[in-house]
Amino acid sequence: MSELAAPMPAESSGERLHEPKRLLVAVAELVGAGLAVWGALACWSAAIGTLTVRLDDGTVLVSRTYEGNLVGLAVTLTTVAALLVVDAARQSVLGLRPRRRQGTRPLPGEDC
Secondary structure, three states, rough: OOOOOOOOOOOOOOHHHHHOOOHHHHHHHHHHHHHHHHHHHHHHHHEEEEEEEEEEOOOOOEEEOHHHHHHHHHHHHHHHHHHHHHHHHHHHHHHOOOOOOOOOOOOOOOOO
């Protein structure tokens, strides 16, 4: 049969999570979210059309049409933008190192 791999050594939690380059990733994700919102607005405005029909008796009927594929693309781009904003917030929180106050004592299980 197969053997199990040896467990990886545990790293300290503060060293691995805090990486300043995460702030650059957060900025890039916010730029991507802005582009996704811009694309969603462009798709939504292109998806709406008007259809005007003039009847023989002079009646004018105006209908509004929606193209489903562009509406779906606009909704998808909006969802992607929301996910990018949430992940950018997560990346920025992980990119900032919390500073310990001068007068606080360490918790019972923490090493100084």
